Amino acid sequence: MIRSARTIVSSVLVVQALVYPADFAEAFQTGSFLAAKRPLPLPARSLFERNLHSVKHATSLRRPCAVQLTSQVDLLPAVAPALQAVLGGVSSLSGAAVLCGVVAFHEAGHFLAAKVQGIKINDFCIGFGPKVFGFKDRDGVEYSLRLLPLGGYVSFPEAQPVSSEMEGPGSRSDDEKAEEEDGRPAVKYDIDDPDLIQNRPALQRAFVISAGVLFNMLLAWGAIFGxxxxxxxxIPVLDRGVVVSSLVDGKGAGARYGMKPGDIIVEIDGKDIGKSEKAVAELVQAVKKSSGRSMKFVVKRAEGLVPLDVTPDRVRSGDGVIGVKLGPNVIVSSNAKPKGVAEAVVMTNQQFVTLTSETFFGFGKLFTHFKDSVGNLAGPVGVMQMGAEAGKQGTILAFIALISINLGIMNALPIPALDGGQLVMVLVEAIRRRPLNSEVTRTVNGAFLAILLGASLTLLVGDLERLIPASLK
Incomplete structure (x- = not known):
């Protein structure tokens, strides 16, 4: 006997471990999101430190998505929230549209990879929860848009043998019940049907799983090219000083002694910082060696130069810290435009490699310094705000590239419920020459999917909390 089941390749827009600076929105105000590659010594910060340059100073950001053969999940990126942008009406729709569009493109990769190989498909869905609208094509594939913008999925039919002792005449599988709850009659498939994904060779299944990430990278490249x-x-140029991008610790030494986001530190203990590419690293080292000792800073503000006496706090290692995030003082002098298609391709490749490598760097920072990075995570509302700002500043293509690269890399991580985790399972099956226990893989994937969804909802709550004015908290 057989029963119906469903294999799901999903994209859970579970917030993609996006690390962002509090003043990220300013990066879009230059009208130029991408910057020429230049070896700037940056401390462990966020993704776009080299690529987002404000006339005032450099800002940064990072992001990430997911899929699985039985439950493929795509995570969604996140950024700094702003009530004005969220309530910005039409402008906010641009952020939501980009978000859904990038996820749809990712899912289209899985969908088309299956279609060209003749693999049967059940659903193509963007979002989760209650259905907003949907339709079914002549092949029986249902396309739908759901209420919650937390991801998407492509589901495949699956057949499994069930012994007569285990399944009585009136029994129904969980998948049959689920299909009936969706308003569709359960369809049974022959266990040996060659068009079921579970019966395809490992290489074909791997192609379906990896196609989502591949499509994200192609989309990012195309957006950067545009x-x-x-x-x-x-073309970024270093200006004098080091920028205080944000206050990491509101009660840290920097905040206590008067430092503010946007300050440009031009002198320390009577020494001019200058325009050196090593300025940030040198300042960090000077602070580390000065725990408990008063340091004389001179910061540049709109009203002029302001002297500040700051005594770094001592941490457990004995180093001094002042609780601020620093970055090079970068200005954008001009824009270099390609003279032809060939040069445009070369410039696009350079930017694509830079953004991709910086995204990997951001993930590494997240995993190795989670405690320091967790405060810079945000959810779907934050991403929409960022998209709204990008739309207003005319940098929507760069925003698409940013989100798409993060989505692709996040999904490539070898974590159960993500594309990378599914590829690992396919590889293990190929090596063992027999399938893994389906119940075990479902349980593991389901558990990790629940964790990812929980993280996404937690970050969503964090986004909403940041929208509440401090006076109302």
Whole structure:
């Protein structure tokens, strides 16, 4: 006997471990999101430190998605929230549209990879929860848009043998019940049906799983190409000083002694910081060696130069810290536009490699310094705000590239419920020459999917909390 089941390749827009600076929105105000590659010594910060340059100073950001053969999940990125942008009406729709569009493109990769190989498909869905609208094509594939923008999925029919002792005449599988709850009659498939994904060779299944990430990278490359040809690539130039990008610790030494986000530190203990590419690293080392000792800073603000006496706090290692995030003082002098298609391709490749490598760097920072990075995570509302800001500043193509690269890399991580985790399972099956225990893989994938969804909802709550004015808290 057989019963119906469903294999799901999903994209859970579970917030993609996005690390962002509190003043990220300013990065879009230059009108030039991408910057020429230049070896700037940056401390462990966020993804786009080299690529987002404000006329005032450099800002940064990072992001991430997911899939699984039985439950494929795509995570969604996140950024700094802003009530004005969220309530910005039409502008906010651009952020939501980009978010859904990037996820849909990822799912289209899985979908088309299955279609061209003749693999049967049940659903193509964007979002989770109650259905907003949907339709079914002549092949029986249902396309739908769901209420919660937390991801998406492509589901495949699956057949499994069930012994007569285990299944009586009136019994129904969980998948049959689920299909009936969706308003569709349960369809039974022959266990040996060659068009079921479970019966395809490992290489074909791996192609379906990896196609989502591949599509994200292709989309990112295309978006960068469009940005390069239309806006060019910003040429950053170092200016005097080191920028205080944000206050990491509101009760830290920097905040207590008067430092503010946007301050440009131009002198320390009577020594001019200058325009050196090593300025940030040198300042960090000076602070580390000065725990408990008063340091004389001079910061540049709109009203002029302001002297500040700051005594770094001592941490357990004995180093001094002042609780601020620092970055190079970068200005954008001009935009370099390609002279032809060949040059545009070269410039696009350079920017694509830079953004991708910086995203990997951001994930590494998240895993190795989670405690320091967790405060810079945000959820779907934050991403929409960022998209709204990008739309207003004309940097929507760069925003698409950013989100798409993060989504692709996040899904490539070898974690159960993500594309990377599913590929690992396929590889293990190929090595063992027999399938893994389906119940075990379902349980593991389900558990990790629940964790990812929980993380996404937690970050969503964090987004909403940051929208509440401090006076109302």
């Amino acid at each position: 940005s390069v040809t239309s806006n060019g690539v910003a």
